[in-house]
Amino acid sequence: MRTLQNPHGSKMLAELRRLRIAEYIRQRESGVVSVAELSQMLAVSEMTIRRDLALLESKSILHRVHGGAIAYQPTEGDRPFSDRSTRANPQKRIIGWLAAQLVQDDDRIILDAGTTTLQVAHNLTCKNRLTVITNNIPISIELSACPNITIVLLGGVVKHIELCTVGNMVKQALSLLSADKYFLSATSFSIGKGAMETDMAETEVKQAMLRSAEEVILVADSFKFELTSLIQVAPIYQIHKIVTDDGLPLETIHAIESQGVEVITPLRQAFQPVPDEIRLLMEQTAPLRAPIQGKVT
Numbered sequence: 551m552r553t554l555q556n557p558h559g560s561k562m563l564a565e566l567r568r569l570r571i572a573e574y575i576r577q578r579e580s581g582v583v584s585v586a587e588l589s590q591m592l593a594v595s596e597m598t599i600r601r602d603l604a605l606l607e608s609k610s611i612l613h614r615v616h617g618g619a620i621a622y623q624p625t626e627g628d629r630p631f632s633d634r635s636t637r638a639n640p641q642k643r644i645i646g647w648l649a650a651q652l653v654q655d656d657d658r659i660i661l662d663a664g665t666t667t668l669q670v671a672h673n674l675t676c677k678n679r680l681t682v683i684t685n686n687i688p689i690s691i692e693l694s695a696c697p698n699i700t701i702v703l704l705g706g707v708v709k710h711i712e713l714c715t716v717g718n719m720v721k722q723a724l725s726l727l728s729a730d731k732y733f734l735s736a737t738s739f740s741i742g743k744g745a746m747e748t749d750m751a752e753t754e755v756k757q758a759m760l761r762s763a764e765e766v767i768l769v770a771d772s773f774k775f776e777l778t779s780l781i782q783v784a785p786i787y788q789i790h791k792i793v794t795d796d797g798l799p800l801e802t803i804h805a806i807e808s809q810g811v812e813v814i815t816p817l818r819q820a821f822q823p824v825p826d827e828i829r830l831l832m833e834q835t836a837p838l839r840a841p842i843q844g845k846v847t
Contacts, residue, residue, distance in 0.1 A: 567592055568602050572611050575621050582773075584618035615773050617799065640831040641771040641795040644816055646670045647828045649733055649769050649793045651819070655679055657730045660759045661689050663714030663752065664735025666769045668692065674699065683729055683762075685715045685755055702727070709751065716751040724758040732763030734784070736770050738777035741805055744786040745770075746779035753781045765790045772797030786811060 570592065575583050585603070589596045603619045606612050612619045646669025653659060655678040661667040663686035671689045674680060678698050684690055685704040693699050704723050706715035734756060736745035745768055747753045760766055760783075768789050775798060791812045798806075803813045 564602070567594065568606055571599075571602055572606055575612055575619060578621070582615070582618060582620050587618070613773075613777070615777070616775050616797075616802065620773060639771070641773075641797075642666045642669050644795060644828055644831050645769050645771060645793050647673045647825070648814060648816065648819060649767060650674050652731065652767060652791070652793075652814075653677055653680065657681070658683070658728065660684065660729045660732040660763055661686065662733070662735055662756055662759055663689075663709075663712055664769070666771070667733050667735045670733050670769060681729075683724075683727055683759075685720050687713045687715075712749075712752070714752070714755075716755050720755050721758040724755075724762045727762050729759075729763045731765045731767055732759050734759070734766055734768045734789070736768060736774065736779075736783060738774045738779045739768060739770055739792075740776050740778070741786055741809060743778070743782055744789060745783040746777075747781050747783050748779050750781060753783050756783045760784055760788065767791045767793060769793045771795050775802070 571588060574588070574591070585596050585599050588599045588602075592599070603612065603614050607614050607619070612621055642665060645666055649670045650673030653674060657677075658681040661671055661682060661684045663684075667684075667686065668689055671682070671684075671692045674682070674693065675696050680698065681700045681702065682689070682693055683702040683704065685706065687703070687708075690701050690703045693701050704715055704720045706720035706723075707717040708714070709716050734745055737748050738746045740746075747756065766784065766789050768791070770792070772795050775794075786806070786809050789811050791814060792806065793814045796815050796817050798813070798815070803815075806813050
């Protein structure tokens, strides 16, 4: 990798270095860059890079993620659901396919209102005698063309920007229902805090969904790991499986699994037949992956 030359002597001026970090991250097609890569490129220590990233994040120039940073984007809650769902990144589409492989014929499942759970729904059309419980209007529309799927759309107060229902009516309906699996979306997650959300009304619905399901499966891309949101939806011990992309380092996966949570990633499921569309997405996102993550025995 080419190291940037310092026009000011042996130590690059901090302001110039941070400007180049911001410019480099914006120019990266994937929008993701590691601390080690920046350290090598700018010929400074990784500790210096971490301090720079912290300062740039405080100015909303970038978001720090595990091991690096991504270009700043508005949070998901800042954009309408319809906008986010039409721009689903490759990681979410892969996660949606992986998670759908956990669904069996005759299952009763819950899908909450998230763009990743919408991707799960997109991959359920081949299932038979499935019952899908959801508070998300786009998910109900997605599955409405499948006569082999029974859709239970939870009635309540419509949250327009999210195209979902919330409130006491939704929670009361969930208290009468029972499901095999709940596919949980979240704005962030960590080992210490579990799954987190930004909206109180949606959090209350998600917690009611948790109580109605035998198994909880978090579907979230690795960019959300170790970010912090306002409200805890569920601690890590209430989650049975996490379906994510290949961005988590192996030591992080081991730490999560030490809490009794199974972690499912594309590389760990590589032995399964994969549709051409998903295989292409996996190839496109390969540069984002952490070192190969073998099965933990």
